[in-house]
Amino acid sequence: MRQFTYYEFFAGGGMVSAALGPRWRRLFANDIDPEKAAAFAANWGADGLLVRDVRAVTVADLPGRPDLVWASSPCQDLSLGGRGAGFAGARSAAFLPFWALVEALAADGRAPAIVAFENVYGALVSRGGADLRVVADAFRRAGYRFGAAVLDAAAFLPQSRPRLFVVGLRRDMAPPPGLAAAAPEPDRHPTALVAGLRTLLASGDAFLLAPPRPPARNIGLADLLQDDPPDAPWLPDAETARRLAMIAPRHRPALDAARAARGRVVAPLFRRTRVEAGVKVSRYEPRWDGLAGCLRTPAGGSSRQEILVFEHGRARMRLFSPRETARLMGLPDGYALPARRSAAFRLTGDGVAVPVVRWLRDTVFEPALEPAAAPLSRAPAV
Incomplete structure (x- = not known):
């Protein structure tokens, strides 16, 4: 050959x-x-x-x-x-x-x-x-x-x-x-x-x-998530609640449905600055289509993609881990990522x-x- x-x-x-x-x-x-x-x-x-x-x-x-x-x-x-x-x-x-x-x-x-x-x-x-x-x-x-x-x-x-x-x-x-x-x-x-x-x-x-x-693709976002990655710890419940309150109002019906769902619901989020009634407001905007947003290099808050998981009515939030971003690019788990988290995110x-x-x-x-x-x-x- x-x-x-x-x-x-x-x-x-x-x-x-x-x-x-x-x-x-x-x-x-x-x-x-x-x-x-x-x-x-x-x-x-x-x-x-x-x-x-x-x-x-x-x-x-x-x-x-x-x-x-x-x-x-x-x-x-x-x-x-x-x-x-x-x-x-x-x-x-x-x-x-x-x-x-x-x-x-x-x-x-x-x-x-x-x-x-x-x-x-x-x-x-x-x-x-x-x-x-x-x-x-x-x-x-x-x-x-x-x-x-x-x-x-x-x-x-x-x-x-x-x-x-x-x-x-x-x-x-x-x-x-x-x-x-x-x-x-x-x-x-x-x-x-x-x-x-x-x-x-x-x-x-x-x-x-x-x-x-x-x-047809046979792998979903939930399949690529780690349970408790040490380099992307879950936020405290109080901080999660604070960030949930920052989710744009148009997403509230989907948010309520995710909270009431029996199974596990996963949604990635970006933080955006929006103008509402003439005032700049920081909002979290999830997507509900089962896809992560396009991975970006780390260059500030709006580039940091987070993950929201509802399971049995409980909401948890954290950043994506470097390994999860590598999986989202199709790299195997045996791929050696840079030790520094920001370098790993820049690579992926x-x-x-x-x-x-x-x-x-x-x-x-x-x-x-x-x-x-x-x-x-x-x-x-x-």
Whole structure:
């Protein structure tokens, strides 16, 4: 059986390495964060790991010719919760020196077969869609026909985590059949994506990525919770009662139903600042759909996701534990997290969900790299 090779840029704790598995051999990995890099090395080994700003990486640092280059570049300036600087911002601009390395590989006769880019949903609309066009034009100019879609980790894990995925296939490759959607699928190809790629969809340089849908998820949020995690203790009852009183009034009927339920009811919460009658009020806002909210990096109270559990009429609250956030990203319990809790939260909050990458491996990457892959029909104009 053929073994494939890959680079993992902006590698963090190595969630792409976790997803690709033993058939894939890492040639290179890069991250600027020493704590994330230490976790990467502890779990996947340090071979090929370069702890350095991507702006200081050169093509001479990149060994071999990879089948896959993956990049989950910094999202802070692209996030809907950010300031909207996009690729003009100091952090998200890291995409540009990364792409310069992709172009340098091609100039060196080592163009990777597949380049995959992952980022937040906000990348679709940041700077009025200009950043999406930067990404699209980069793939086209480098000789890649690419597919794009928004894929949500909620299809695999009890966490709402929609992300933009762009997968470029070198033009000399024969992609697997059925990879392009005949028409936009609203959950995977939102209006901003279709509008931003309209010209390239019409020319055939881009297509609407539509990997087969996975089987129904069979794991719930309650299944991933620890009973009494020492690093996320339950709050005293009095403090829980105080916070329950801060829950927005519109959630009170659901709150009363959860309190009266016979079984166990689990709801994650974020604290938000809302304006009510012209006054700023701090509110807890739970969600009742069985999904955790999107994990974030620790950057203040509004980023700290808590958990509310009703059982036999009793309410208890606490923060998510680091291990629970790792489970919500699809990492196994044997994964060694950073010792510092904030570092562990930063690692998981910045990562890419493991089963989403694994699904792309199974439905896109490996079929495209196998010699028997069949030609892909031309994507329709949109």
